[in-house]
Amino acid sequence: MILARAAVAVFLVVNLVAVHVLFLFGRPPAYNLIGAAGRLLGLYLAFALAVQVLLISRLPLLDRSFGMDRLTRWHRRTGLTVFWLALLHPAWVIVGFARAGRDPVPATALTLAKQWPALLGMIAVALIVLVVALSIRAARRRLSYEAWHAVHLLLYAVLVLGLIHQYVEGTAFTTNLATKVYWWGLWAFVLGALLANRVIVPLVRNSRHRLRVAAVVPESDDVVSVHVTGRDLERLGARAGQFFLWRFPGHNRWWQVNPFSLSAAPNGRSLRLTAKAVGGTTAGLRDLPVGSRVFAEGPYGAFTLDRRARTATLLIAGGIGVTPIRSLLEDPRIGDDVIVLYRVRGGSDAVLLGELRNLAAARGARLHLLTGRTGPGNQPFHPDRLRAMVPDITDRDVYVCGPAALTEAVLAGLRRLKVPSRQVHAELFRLAG
Known part of the structure; x- marks a missing residue:
């Protein structure tokens, strides 16, 4: 834990220093003080997005050292930071342009919206606002878990739009070769961690272990246990107290995923999850056919x-x-x-x-x-x-x-x-x- 905390602190400090260096030596200089503030807020926003991606990338160092509960708190705080920066960055940039050209702010915003790089950034901001609005407690209670998860997939669209916007508009990253290597090296690391831990590793593991439903056992009127078997399960390295993200291809849609803890200590021969019917996916577990495929992402968590x-x-x-x-x-x-x-x-x-x-x-x-x-x-x-x-x-x-x-x-x-x-x-x- 101490080494993990030190690694996280060094990563944040080094990159925040680098962000301010990019701002101070970026070219061309901002047109006025308001525009300069908008540019700095844009750099903060880009870095906050990178941190948010790392928080959902399931990096083993973070997951095993801090656990889901602490990462959840960081995710929410970073998400709110991204939300406010996504509002403030374009607002200050638009006001800066308006002051420089002595034009009305609405007219300046409309002019910028007609330029596709700026338009992509505005669309990304709108998507961020939508996701945050549907994540506040009052709205979250009205959504099923599956709907809430589907809405959060929009953040991947935000990521793509944001990267295009940075590539076209990010003058601070193109000052020289060193700034280019640093900035796109950072994003290569972030995206590499996401793809490796959320796509490549799960695909390899599921191909190796070939998970299948072995039994479905009702525990009560609204609780069911699902027993899962596969090959070489001892190589998963699962611990009692950990959880997996479970999908059931052919029974549910691919985006319907739920985090269920292991309800029995892993023994190298089978895994067991036990779930209460609180949404469409969990209610349907009772009808899972024996022998059906299972796609599991994990194991995750430091609750061990x-x-x-x-x-x-x-x-x-x-x-x-x-x-x-x-x-x-x-x-x-x-x-x-x-x-x-x-x-x-x-x-x-x-x-x-x-x-x-x-x-x-x-x-x-x-x-x-x-x-x-x-x-x-x-x-x-x-x-x-x-x-x-x-x-x-x-x-x-x-x-x-x-x-x-x-x-x-x-x-x-x-x-x-x-x-x-x-x-x-x-x-x-x-x-x-």
Whole structure:
């Protein structure tokens, strides 16, 4: 983790310094101060886009060192940065041109829109605004996961339009051979990471392992487990607690992809995912034909015992978030000093409970099923309740997975109890493909 943090810091600092060097020595000089500010904002925007691409490229260094939850936060913050820069960059450039030519701002914007490089940039800005508008919480709740994911594919169009715009309009990158090599070398690295980790590696792995559906097992009225087999699965290097991005060709469209955790520790012979019907893809898993093809991208995530700092462990699950918790409990490395807290509204909602009980009994772990509606008399993750159930909580690594509200309540309680941050591991699954 320390080396990864240092590598990320060096990458950001070196490239930000280079961006300012490009701005200071770029030719031709800006026509006025406003235009110069617009040019600098454009450089910031281009670099922010490069960072955003790296965040979704599934670089092993980032994924294994920081995990999905932290990368999700960075992705959202970078996305908001891209959004504001995408608005401010053209606005300052247009105002700068208008001041230089002493023309009205609307007339200047219309004139620039008639030039195809500027028009491509404006289209990219419109697409960014659309994606961000559909990603805010109020809009996101109205979209299915599949629709939200499809909308985000528009960002690849933004990337193409942005690169064309940079190539034609980016005078700061063409000052000399060194600036050209640096800038397009940066983008070659970024695009190479994206293609290698999101396209080439998954294609090679799926060709090698030939994944197929071995069994489909209903766990409850709205939860189903899918067992997947293939060749040489031990070479995947999957760990308990990790997830894959799953596609089912022939059963769902190619762009319909969902992140599902392994609900059983990988054993080199099969993989198992367990999902709740919350969208079109997950609802259809019950009807998957045995023998149908599976395309899996992964394994991903740092929600594993590799990052454990203590020998004692507390596992906290909420709802269907029990799946990676159940796989962690099966991991032979977890030891025998384990406490499991499983939060559900009612006993009928506790999927995989029988398996948890069997695993807990085999390991000598303590399992607490926490039921009922959360209210004044039922606050299972209040710091006092947590300490009562787990007196030595500060001496344990804590793994929590569940709905956002539950996870945030647990994390708030752990902070108040002063559990060291290096011992806290959370998975929210807020970032998909």
